[in-house]
Amino acid sequence: MSRAFAIFLLTLLALTARAEQPAMVESSFWQSEVKNGILPPVTQRMPTEPLVVDLEAKGRSFGEHGGTLRTLVSRSKDVRQMVVYGYARLMGYDQNYELYPDILRDIEVEEGRKFTLHLRKGHRWSDGHPFTSADFEYYWKHVALNEELSPAGPPQNLIVDGVLAEMSFPDAHTVVIEWPTPNPQFLQLLAQASPFFIYRPAHYLKQFHAEFTDAKTLRRKIKKARVRAWAPLHNDRDNMFKFDNPDLPTLQPWMNASGTKSSRHVFVRNPYYHRVDARGLQLPYIDVVEMTIVGGGLIAAKANAGEVDLQARGLDFPDISILKKGETDGAGYRTLLWANGAANQIAIYPNLNFADPVWREVIRDVRFRRALSMGIDRRMINRALYFGLAKEGGMTALAKSPFFDPANLFKWSIYYPAKSNALLDEMGLTERTPDGIRKLPDGRPMEFVIETAGERQEVENALAIVTDTWREIGIKLVMRPLDRDILRNRVYSGLSMSAVWFGWDNGLPQTYTPPEYLAPTHQEFFAWPKWGQYYQTGGEVGEAPDMPAAKRLMQLSWEWDHTEDTDARARIWREMLAIHAENQFGIGILAEAPQPIVVSNRLRNVPEQAKWAWDPGAHFGIHRVDEFYYDEPFQQLTQ
Structure with a gap:
């Protein structure tokens, strides 16, 4: 066993050291059901070895049961945020971004390729049915390997170096997954915001x-x-992540209690949840979460009016002024400013797989992407939209990452229109229309279309400024707002010339962070959707990467997967970040603008300073919403 894995196992053992199990306390929410024999008492609902949380050791306070947490979303499908915020995972990240067993009682890792998962005896689904290895076996044999349910074959996450995993089930509480070679990404996949579910409620499905x-x-x-x-x-x-089937049993802290589609969704505490505080109170503390669907443009106004208890989604930096005004007007909340963990707040992605062959050739010329980047006045955008508080520069690792390099931040990212014009002239794009717009090789004017999700006002405002500076280099920016799902589908199908989105979800990579999101392995990276599809489907759809830089990124990602040497992994990260800075696959504009977080004055255990990050982090999830509680909690929902 390598030294790295030995340290990893010791860390897991330390994290999973059992606290003395406390006497269980029944929640008032389920008392009538217990009294009437509908539910067994809490002592019979908990695993024999629950996950005991010592909140004082974490610098938090113990809470009480009760209360309804109000939050807002802008689309009906965003009920899945309850899986994100609930953050019950086989493996999870703690606030220091270290992995620990959560749903699992324990885990053993041998040579980085064999993973033995130990379940908690007595753990049950939200409907009371036992959660055992049979649920993993059902997924493996009857979902992943079933040709009708998985026509493209088993998930690529289960294939390492072209070899499918072997999965066995020695007993009701043990699952063994192994490959011939190491799979260093496996545990991280289980802990993602959108996790890799390798189990299903077999009794229901x-x-x-x-x-x-x-x-x-x-x-x-x-x-x-x-x-x-x-x-x-x-x-x-089978909607484990979508969370829109109230009948589907869950292991999350709250379960969907909304029987019909409406603008108001209600989630109630899971009576069989596996976590308990050190005093014997079963988590979550909060009984009910009420999620209301409103127009995206109304979220800041409703937060300002005191209609939410916990809100960040749908709020952006420009909303801080109205939120602060609500505080002073006595709306009963406070506005926290968390650090943003995304690599960039606003990034433009020219689509290297765009269907138009003329535009595709232009976009694939690195001089064009560099010219676009140097044609952006980031300082003007920062001052106009973020009061100069954001960090200007391209997309790269953030300053708190060990891989941060100022050279990458500023590479081809300083406003320099003269150099942009020179690069475009060097490409031969010298002919112009009467109003000064350059022409493509086939004579069409260079109207560069950037599609947006139309959800963030600062994106449109930033692109309005870019429109003016790009005209100086002879390019007409055309902004096209679309529905988010339509935007994604157009990008994935190669119909979008370019799109604007956030930067990489994880702007704070560490040596142990898999760098696959820097390689063309995911269609979600809008610069190369077809390459990502090719990798994700094992070559069934999409296109194989055919640019040298992209091939090198794939090779480096493979090398990272096949070494445990810390120095080698650090070198790989630095080379991959340098390749991105040179090639401007994603043209970053600004990073590290604070994320406003609205928190009710009565809500406790919400950290004053924290990171708002999708992956890793699951937004609120890593900060354990099940540990949040109210002063003088009250129950607003009649059972």
């Missing part, structure tokens, strides 16, 4: 599976659901 339900019964279910076959029926009910 079997009723929709052709191998477990008779054909006649299944036909009735298919007809009632108005689908064509059993596979789409199963997939519709």
Whole structure:
């Protein structure tokens, strides 16, 4: 065993050291159900070895049960944020971004390739059914390996160096997953904001599976659901992350209690949740989460009016002034400013896989992307939108990462229109229209279309400034706001010339952070959606990377996966970041603008200073919303 893995295992053992199990305390929320025999008492609902949380050791205070937490989202599909915020994972990150077993009781890692997962005896799904290795076996044999449910084959996450994992189930509380070679990304996949679910509630989903339900019964279910076959029926009910099926049992701290589609969704405490505080109170402290769907433009106004208890999604830096005014007007909340963990607040992604062959050739010329970057007056945007508080420069690791290099931040990112014009002239793009717009090789004017999700006003404001400075270099920016889902689909299909989005989710990589998101392994990186599809589907769809820099990134990502040497991994990270800075695959504009967080004055255990990051971090999830509580909690929902 290598020294790195020995340290890793010792860390896990330290993190999973059992606190003395306290006497359990029943929550008032479920007292009537327990009294009437609908639910067993809490002592029978908890695992025999629950995850005991010593809040005082974490610098937090113990709370009381009760209360309703109000929050807002802008789309009905955002009910999945409850899985993000709840952050119950097989493995999770703590506030120091160190991994620890959460749903799992323990885990053993051998040679980085064999993972033995130990479940908690007595752990149950939210409907009271035992959570055992049978739920992993169902996923493995009847979902991942089922050709009708997984027509593209098993997930790429289960394939290492072209070899599919082997999964075995020695007993009801043990699962073994192994590969011939190390899989250093496996535990991180389990801890993601959108986690890799390698288990399913088998007892529930079997009723929709052709191998477990008779054909006649299944036909009735298919007809009632108005689908064509059993596979789409199963997939519709199997929404572990979407969280939109109230009947699907869960392991999250709150379960979906909304039976019909509406603008108001209610989530109630999971009576079988596996975490308990050191005094014996089962978590979560808060009984109910009320999630209301409103127009994205209304979130700041409703927060200002005191209509939320915890809110960050839908709020941006420009909203701080109105939020601060609400504080002084007595709306009953405070506005925290958390550090933003994304590599960039606003980044432009020219699509290297754009369907138009003329534009594609232009976009793939690195001189063009460098010219675009140097044609942006980042200082003007920073002063106009962020009062100069953001950090100007390209997309790279943030200053608190060990891989931060100022040379990468400023490479091709200083406003220099004369140099931009020289690069475009060097490309041969010298012909112009009468109003000064350059022409493409086929004579069309260079109208560079940037598609946006239309959700963040500062994005549109920033692009308005870019429009003016790009005209100086002979390029007309055309901004096209779209629905978020339409935008993604257009990018993925190669129909989008370019898009604007956040930078990398993780702007604070460490030596142990897999760098695959810097390589063309995901379609979600808008600069190379087709390359990402090719990797994610094992070559079934998409296009193979055909640019030298992209191939080098793939090679470096592979090398990182196949070494445990810390110095080698650091070298790989630095080379990959340098390649991105040179090639401007994603043209970053500004980073590290604070994220406003609205918190009710009655809500406790919310950190005053923290990081707002999607992955790793799951936004609020890493800060454990199940440990938040109210002063003088009250129950606003009649059971």
